[in-house]
Amino acid sequence: MxxxxxxxxxxxxxxxxxxxxxxxxxxxxxxxxxxEAEHHTVLAKKTLxxxxxxxxxxxxxxEQLKINKRKLQAIKNLEENWNGYNGxxxxxxxxxxxxxxxxxxxxxxxxxxxxxGSIQLDAxxxxxxLVEIEISPEINFVYQVKxxxxxxxxxxxxxxxxFISELYI
Amino acid sequence: MSSTSNQLNNPVxxxxxxxxxxxxxxxxxxxxxxxxxxxxxxxxxxVDRSANxxxxxxxxxxxEKKSFFAICKIQTGVARGIGAIVKYxxxxxxxxxxxIHDSTQRAQMQGSKPRKLRDRSELVYFKNS
Numbered sequence: 563m564x565x566x567x568x569x570x571x572x573x574x575x576x577x578x579x580x581x582x583x584x585x586x587x588x589x590x591x592x593x594x595x596x597x598e599a600e601h602h603t604v605l606a607k608k609t610l611x612x613x614x615x616x617x618x619x620x621x622x623x624x625e626q627l628k629i630n631k632r633k634l635q636a637i638k639n640l641e642e643n644w645n646g647y648n649g650x651x652x653x654x655x656x657x658x659x660x661x662x663x664x665x666x667x668x669x670x671x672x673x674x675x676x677x678x679g680s681i682q683l684d685a686x687x688x689x690x691x692l693v694e695i696e697i698s699p700e701i702n703f704v705y706q707v708k709x710x711x712x713x714x715x716x717x718x719x720x721x722x723x724x725f726i727s728e729l730y731i
Numbered sequence: 732m733s734s735t736s737n738q739l740n741n742p743v744x745x746x747x748x749x750x751x752x753x754x755x756x757x758x759x760x761x762x763x764x765x766x767x768x769x770x771x772x773x774x775x776x777x778v779d780r781s782a783n784x785x786x787x788x789x790x791x792x793x794x795e796k797k798s799f800f801a802i803c804k805i806q807t808g809v810a811r812g813i814g815a816i817v818k819y820x821x822x823x824x825x826x827x828x829x830x831i832h833d834s835t836q837r838a839q840m841q842g843s844k845p846r847k848l849r850d851r852s853e854l855v856y857f858k859n860s
Contacts, residue, residue: 633756636756637756640756644754644756645752645754645757645769646752646754646796646797646799647752647772647777648772648773648777649772650773672759672760672761672766674756674757674759674766674768674769675756675757675768676768676769676771676772677769677771677772677773678771678772678773678839679773680771682766682767682768682771684759684766684767684768686761686762694767694768694846696768696771703841703842705841705842705843705846707843712842712843714841714842714843
């Protein structure tokens, strides 16, 4: 089994089981991510065609951008204590900032809310090369591992594309 | 606070486990694990100490609180090994509640520590598994 096939199967199985779990969840506000799981399957299937177009399946991924926009919508709907640990509502300014930012990125990260009202962008290549960027109303904070070396610092929005793209180039 | 909490040792022992529930929106589908974002609360990271409980009892207690997508655990000594501070902070409705702080100066976890907590955690419950 080649890597692409394996990836499709893994993603499909994960998405299918994820959907089943969500269907049985008691928290109705979490249902919005079911669609994300379905889209993940679509993304995995479409990876074949986009990889022939760009010779780089991750770059300019409209499918991942769509997933991220849907996830932002789900993040908008989070209520107080959404994570069971007094998770804070994500401020509209943060959502708007991330919405604008992801549309301008060459490579789409995954996005996740944090319990402290920020949104994290994750881009992962391997244990020695990854980027986590936390966007909050006041600052943007980067934690980067590049060839095994860790870097932590505040960055401007305009620097974020370079931090993520660096992983893939 | 119930009197049971008084029976727990105030300092959390290195051997004890710390349990954290993860909801679906913080699950990293690409890598099939929690995102480190799940370990970023406004006041450190809320966890439940195991005290004298086993996995089953600790998991059931957490599941009563919320329908978590997954639950993971990390040993207290391992969390301390990355430089984090573990504090026992019981609540009226949760005598096991504890917090993992970044350092003695700062409660919020930042930089590499949330990722290290995630990487050193073990998944002990996955919904419908």
